[in-house]
Structure formats: C-alpha cells, structure tokens
Amino acid sequence: MHYRGVFWVNASSRSLSIESYHRISRALSGQTQAHSENGEQVIETVKAELEDWREPWLLIFDNYDTPGEFTDIRRFLPQGEHGHVIITSRRRDLDRLGAQIELCALSPEEGVNLLLRGCSRPEIDENLDTSKEIVWRLGGLALAIDQAGAYIAHRRIPPTELGNFLKTFETQRKEILSYTPSSEWEYSSMQNGREEDQTKAINAFTTWEMSLNELIRIKPREKKAIIHFLRLSAYFNPARIEESLFRNFWVKMQKRKKPSKEILPEPTRWHQIFKLNKKRKPRESNVNNTRTHWLYAMAVRSWHKNDTEQEGSSGQRLEYQWNHNHYWDLLSEIYNLSLVQSIETNIEGASFSLHPLVRDWLLRRDQLIDHQHYMDEAFAVIGSNFPVCYEDFLSLSMDQRFAILSHLDSCMLNDKLLSEPQNRIGNGKKTYETASMSAFLYNLHGRGDPVEVLLRRITENVDADITYFTQLSYALALQGEFEQVVELSYQCRDYREKALEERNPNRLDFDTELSYALVVLGRYNEAEPIQRQTLQLKQETLGNASRKTIESMTDLADSLYRQRKYEAAATLAREALELSKTHLSENDGARVNIMQTLALVLQAQGRIDEAEKIQREVVQKEQHHLGMEHPDILNAMNVLAFILEGKKKGRS
Secondary structure, three states, X not given: OOOOEEEEEEOOOHHHHHHHHHHHHHHHHXXXXXXXXXXXXXXXXXHHHHHHOOOOEEEEEEOOOOOOOOOOHHHHOOOOOOEEEEEOOOOOOOHHHOOOOOOOOOOHHHHHHHHOOOOOHHHHHXXXXXXXXXXXXXXXXXXXXXXXXXXXXXXXXXXXXXXXXXXXXXHOHHHHHOOOOOOOOOOEEOOOOOOOOOOEEOOHHHHHHHHHHHHHHHOHHHHHHHHHHHHHHOOOOOOOEEHHHHHHHHHHHHHOOOOHXXXXXXXXXXXXXXXXXXXXXXXXXXXXXXXXXXXXXXXXXXXXOOOOOOEOHHHEEEEEEEOHHHHHHHHHHHHHOXXXXXXXXXXXXXXXXXXXXXHHHHHHOOOOOOHHHHHHHHHHHHHHOOOOOHHHHHHOOHHHHHHHHHHHHHHHHHHHHHOOHHHOOOOOHHHHHHHHHHHHHHHHOOOHHHHHHHHHHHHOOOOOOHHHHHHHHHHHHHOOOXXXXXXXXXXXXXXXXXXXXXXXXXXXXXXXXXXXXXXXXXXXXHHHHHHHHHHHHHHXXXXXXXXXXHXXXXXXXXXXXXXXXXXXXXXXXXXXXXXXXXXXXXXXXXXXXXXXXXXXHHHHOOOHHHHHHHHHHHHHHHHHHHOOOOHHHHHHHHHHHHHHHHHHHXXX
C-alpha cells in the first residue's frame, strides 16, 4: 500500500510521545518553529488533521514497553477509515489495543542474508552450512544476527573463517552480543528528555536489560529474588524448565533439619517469593523401609539423610506450602516482558522456555559474579529431584527422567564453560554427592563418558572413599573397559583394605565388579574365588533376602555358565530367581539380570522354548523401564536373537 504520510512516535513514555506529536504537527503544517500549543492541544491537532485525510496514512508507536506508566495511549490514536496504526512493544499483553502479530525468528535463509549482507552471492553459497549454524546458534534473532554480522565485518573475518567465529562466540558471547558499530547503527533508544537529545545505541543484551528494569520497577521489593531466580534458571536446559524442578528443591529445603548452608553457601533469595502461609499437619514417620538399588542408595544418601520435618509443639510438624499462583503470576509478568520465550501450565504445574541468547545474557550480565554459588545451587536443585528410593525413581516416566537428564547436561556444559577446573562438579567434597547422583543417572541411560569424567574427578581426591571407586568400576564395566576395572583395583588397594578392616559392605560391592571384569576377560581362576568369598560374606552379613546377595548369586551363576558348568549355573540361577520373586519387585533390574542369565543357561542346555519365553519377558521389561535407546535393550535383544538362532538350528 502507498501511504501519503508515515509518522513515527517514540512511545517509550507519554512525554516523549507528545514531543513526537509536536514534530508531526510541524511537519503537517509545513512550519519549522515550535508551536505554542500544550501537550493536550497538539494531540487533538494531529488527530484532527489525520482524520480529515482521504488518503492512507500510517502512524507507528515504537517501544511501547511501559503501559503501566503510559496508560492513556488510546487518547493519541486518530479515528477514521483511511489510516493504520502499528504499536511495537516487547510486551505480549497488549491484545486489547488490537490484533497482535508476534515477530518470529528469521528463517535460515533470511538470517544468512542478514549475517553476510556485505558478501557476494557466491561467497554466501560457499559458506552456507556454517552461516546457517551461526543463525541457528543465535536463535534466528534479527538484532543478534545483525550484531554478529557487524562484529564479523569489524574484525574483517572472511566467510571462509566463519567456523572459527563460532568457537570465538562460545567463549566471548557477552563481548559479541554487546558490540555496536560506532556509526550507522540502525538500532537505538531515545533517552529521557527532549527528542533532540542524543540517542543511545542498543544491542540484544541492552533490550533484555531494559525489560528486566521494567520488571523490577513493577516489583521493587522482590528485585534481588527475581534476578536470582532468573539467573538460576539460565543454568538449566532452556527448551523447557518445569515448575517441579524448583518446587521439589524448595520443599526439600523446608524439610531439612540442618540449614541449607550444608548444601549452599548462602540462602537462596527466591525461596520467599513462592512461599505460602504454613499449615500444621499430624506428625508422620519418615522411616523408609523400601529396598533400593545399592548404587542409587549411595548416590542419594546425603540428600535424604536429613529429611526430618521441622516440628512444632504438640508433636505436629510444620509444612510450608509452595505457592503455585505466585509462581505463575511472576512467570506471566516475565513472559509479557519477553524475557522468556513461552509459558504453559498443566496438571503437573507451569513450565517455561528461554531463548538461548536470553540464557547467555543472564549467565553473563554480572560478569560471572557469584557464578560458583549459582552453579552449586543448580546442581543442588537437580539433586533434590532424585526420589529417595530406586523404586520411586523407576516409577518416573521416561519424559520426567529425560527432563532431569537434559537439565543435567546443561549444567555440565555450563560447568565446563564457566567454572575454574578446580571448582567443577566432583572436584570438591561439597559436590561429591551431586556428582555421584549425576553419574548414576547417566549410567542408567547408557551415557558412559560423563560418568567416567565425574567419578574420576572424585576418585582423584585424597578424601574419596571406596564407594566412589565402586561406582567408577561399575561405570567402566558398562562401557566394556574391563582391563581398567582391574587396574582400578590396584589403584584403590589401600581403600579396599581400609574398607575390609571397617567391615564396610561397599568393599564387597567393589569386589563384585572386579570379579565380573575378570570373568569377562576370561580370567576365571582369579574371578571364581573372589565371587565365592563375596557371596559367602554377603550371606553371612546381609542374609539371603538381600538384593546384594541375590546379585552375587547371579554373578557366580554367570561365571559358571561361561565356564560351561551348566548344571551348577542353572541350579544357582533358579535359586536366585526364587529369592528375587519373594524379596525384589517384579521389574527390579537385579531380577531382570537373573532371568537373562537363566535364559542363557537354559539355551546352552538345549531347553530353547523355556529360554525364549524368559528372554522375551526380559526384553519387554527393559523396553518399558529403560526406553529403546539404552544399550541394555540392544544387549537383551541380541541375547534373544542368539536363543532364536539356536532354536532355528535345532529344528533343522
């Protein structure tokens, strides 16, 4: 459409809008001198003039970001059938003013053209993949892409070197996204005062800083708490951050008998803004008799050992309620100011997402002041989302487990990029337990590399104990690094001897992993004596009903099977399976392992139909609890294929 006139209004405040109307009034009248009209008169003058036009006109109200202060913007809007009004704002809650159009991210092609707008078409085409990767990393945000393009031009980085720019960006994000050219930069904000005053160049980071300042203006008493909450959120996976992540940590902190300083160096400021009046409830026992996976029990022990509710008089406990409404109200306000990308709510609670560049800004806005405190708190938040027992953990849906895993991945990446090496998770005693829990979760999902990184950090410290060596040996065995398990046994010989003197059952757990590694390596003469001694000690100290005892029986049965002692292996495996039916849950991993061992033994004895039935049940259980991508599923299916192949040969 062709407009007779296009007029721009600085809607940052009412006073600046009136200044803009004075300028429009002079343009309409053809005069260069200021009118003597006051603010209210010039508004009516401009409106009357535009309403009389019979040709199309366009009026743009730019940066209407403080509707709470500038409440009567409707008074500035001309009426009539020939004009159009556009209002730009970072706020999303202005739908009462008219139809809303949210500007989406640029497409990869649009983003590349903006990023490399000074380059020739052949240069763009030759470096298209790397350019698209930069656009993707910047989330398709036009201002950030233009800034990156300006930085590339300023540094004279040729298109062929854009891959190096990506590496530079990961370490210098704040510098790049705060860069503005000294001249001919199209993006600016008008300062308070007369319009003739100098404008201020803005960049991606300053636009979010402006939104944060507006949020603080609305909620001044909660300034520190809100900033703390937003900064903490930036350490998690920005694609989806669940309310339960914070709620579980909040509840855990309310229950702890010892103050939160045991986990964190100082109280978390955001706790108070989501707190509802406390209620009294009858005292309940916190004794938990549920059996648990031994590795899981090791990992969560410190988080749950102090979970004693704070008691009031008359034997009642005090319960502090999480206030979902306060949480949602704050989230809505943050969303309206475009500080979060999306929000939603369902029966599980609210969730939100952060634009990756908003996350980068939050992480770096204070030049990493107090970063280590936030890093420790982020890992503590994840740790609090581990249930107290293994069975409860297995009851989590795959979506819930992968959500925790995604946040853990994000924290690990931030830890690697932002923390000093000596402060990374697992390098200090304060983070041992969180590192241990993280390693367990990665193990459960077949992610061996981060497991080894975390546990080797712990075991390299002089104050580590046999527990962590046991976890590391388990992780190495899952990766098939059996020679390293044997080497580890020599490395931790002193720890093993100390554990034996103290009758620490974790010594037996380590010997279990060691004997398994020896079996796989074919060193049966070394393995079997260790296995029989370990089983005997477990039977004496823990009894036959213990999960650890049943696991040792399975390991010995597997060793006998590998030595082709099928009758002895079958007898021991059946005994272990009967004990597991009585003392373990139906889907317990130890019970599944027994079934698979028995299936292999039966196949070796030629009892193929029995073996097939048992192994099909194993595959079904593994698929349900671990998901299709876990390496244990592939192993279980390979065993089934091996059994079916034997069945096929038997028929022929």
